[in-house]
Every structure is written in C-alpha cells, then in structure tokens.
Amino acid sequence: MPRRLEIGGLYRDPTGIWRHADTDRPARVWLQFFGSRARLDGRPRRLNVLDPSPFDFEDEDIALGLSREPRWGGQTAGDWAYSVAQHLEQGHVLLEPALQAAITAKKIPRADARRVRLAWHLHDGAEGLGLKDQLGPIKPILGPAWARVVDSVQQVIHVRFGLPGDLPVAWAKLIKTVDRQINASEALQLAGYSEAEIKSRDVLANKETPRTADILDLTPWPPSVAQERWLATLRKLVG
Structure with a gap:
C-alpha cells in the first residue's frame, strides 16, 4: 500500500486515513465531549480528530471548546483569557464593513453575505475541537x-453547517484580511505590543492598523459569556 506523510509512526493511506506504520491499523485520537448529548446507547460521544465526521459533534461542543481556548498563548491582559470564541464574535464588527465593500466592488455576490458571515464565525472552529490555537x-x-489534520477537521465543520469544504478564494481572502485586522487590535490592546512592533517584519509583520478600545473594546469576557454569545450568533446565522 502506498504511504505518504509518515510521521510519528503514522502515515496517510491513499483514501486519507491515518494508519500506524507498523500494523496498518487505523489511528485514533479521541476527543471526548463533556456535558453533551449522549448517544442513545448511553455511551459518551467522541470525535476522532484523525478521521472526523460532521455527525460526531454538536454546536455546543464547538462553543465550549472555543470559549476555553486562549489566544496569544494565554499571555494577555485582563481577568480572563481572551478566547477564540470572543475573537470570532467580536470580529464581526470588522467583517461587516469589509464584506459590504467587497459586495459593492462585486468581489462577493450579495447573495453570499450570510454564508460569508457564517464562514468567518466558524473559521477557527477546529481550535474548539481539540486542535488548539x-x-x-x-x-x-x-x-x-x-x-x-487541522484542515480535515475544519472541512467537516464547514460541511456540517452547509458551507463548502474549501471556501471560495474571495471569501478566504476577506476572512484573512479581517483576521489580521483583529489580530493587530488584540496585539495592541491585550498582548503588550506597540504599533511599531505589530508592523515590524522582525516581530509580528502585520501591516493592518490596530483598532483602539474606543473603537473596538476587546476586554476579555468570562468563558461562559463568550460561549453563550458565540453560540447565539451561530444559531442566528444557521437559522
């Protein structure tokens, strides 16, 4: 059987399944969900992050993971870690004007607007399913x-919520731009970087102008608040 990407005793077969190089048995890395709906047989639900399925997790599972996953390695100001869930939730403030500009410029069809917002809201979803920021x-x-591994989990998240596994190029470029905008803002407000360091090629190499707290206040929320707000927005976008 042809082998590729052999690493750490594992390889991916031609169908994309990770296997143990010595036995050829499928490899499993389980993420067991806490407090989620159990299967009918009463057993806990788990996701094999090496062979993910869009049917193996719930909205609440992603929300819990994202709300407890810190950005910047947890090295941020405030009483709470600044979570990936908050990053995604607050990023909508910057996404919206960028999205409207892309629609006006006919780079993105207006009919795609809701799905672009959803794609932004989910673009770090794999970080809520065990793969870390x-x-x-x-x-x-x-x-x-x-x-x-990260891409495969991200793709099944997209599929679960009705998005293409691989996002259209125009969507991906817009999301990347907005991500860099809020990253710069987090670096300035929360992570202790100066604006010069943010733009320096030797430090963060981010050319975007950071937003100050009077424009976008990034004071960290408690995890329960981040979880609730991220989940509420997801359900609005999906529903």
Missing part, C-alpha cells in the same frame, strides 16, 4: 501533517 510562526514548523 497555535502561535502563527510555529505553524510552518509543525509541518504539512499538522496542517492536514
């Missing part, structure tokens, strides 16, 4: 195997 510069070091 990694510091950006370390991602290339983790390599293609890590990226493939």
Whole structure:
C-alpha cells in the first residue's frame, strides 16, 4: 500500500486515513465531549480528530471548546483569557464593513453575505475541537501533517453547517484580511505590543492598523459569556 506523510509512526493511506506504520491499523485520537448529548446507547460521544465526521459533534461542543481556548498563548491582559470564541464574535464588527465593500466592488455576490458571515464565525472552529490555537510562526514548523489534520477537521465543520469544504478564494481572502485586522487590535490592546512592533517584519509583520478600545473594546469576557454569545450568533446565522 502506498504511504505518504509518515510521521510519528503514522502515515496517510491513499483514501486519507491515518494508519500506524507498523500494523496498518487505523489511528485514533479521541476527543471526548463533556456535558453533551449522549448517544442513545448511553455511551459518551467522541470525535476522532484523525478521521472526523460532521455527525460526531454538536454546536455546543464547538462553543465550549472555543470559549476555553486562549489566544496569544494565554499571555494577555485582563481577568480572563481572551478566547477564540470572543475573537470570532467580536470580529464581526470588522467583517461587516469589509464584506459590504467587497459586495459593492462585486468581489462577493450579495447573495453570499450570510454564508460569508457564517464562514468567518466558524473559521477557527477546529481550535474548539481539540486542535488548539497555535502561535502563527510555529505553524510552518509543525509541518504539512499538522496542517492536514487541522484542515480535515475544519472541512467537516464547514460541511456540517452547509458551507463548502474549501471556501471560495474571495471569501478566504476577506476572512484573512479581517483576521489580521483583529489580530493587530488584540496585539495592541491585550498582548503588550506597540504599533511599531505589530508592523515590524522582525516581530509580528502585520501591516493592518490596530483598532483602539474606543473603537473596538476587546476586554476579555468570562468563558461562559463568550460561549453563550458565540453560540447565539451561530444559531442566528444557521437559522
């Protein structure tokens, strides 16, 4: 059987399944959900992050994980960690004008607006399903195997909520721009970087202008608040 991306004793077969190199048995990395709806047989629900299915998790599972996953390695100001859930929720403030500009410029059809908002709201979803918010510069070091695992989980999240597995290029570019805008704002308000450091090639290399607290206040929310708000927005966008 042809083998590829062999790493840590695992390889991906031609169908995309991760297997143990010594036995060829499918590999499993279980994420067991806490407090979620149990299966009818009473057993806890689990997601194999190496072979994910869109039927193996609930909205609440992603919301809980995102609300407890810190950005910036947890090294931020405030009584609470600034969570990925809050990052996604507050990012809508910056997404909306950028989306309207893209629609006006005919880069994105107006009919796609709701799904673009949903794609933004879910674009870090894999970080709520056990795959963590990694510091950006370390991602290339983790390599293609890590990226493939994250991408596969992200794709099944998209499928579950009616989005294309791979987002259209115009959507992805818009989301990336908005992500850099709020990243710059978080760096300034929460993570202790100066605006010069944010833009420096030797530090964050982010050319976006950070928003100050009078424009977008990023004071961290308690996890329960972040979870509730992120989940409420998801249900509005899906419903």
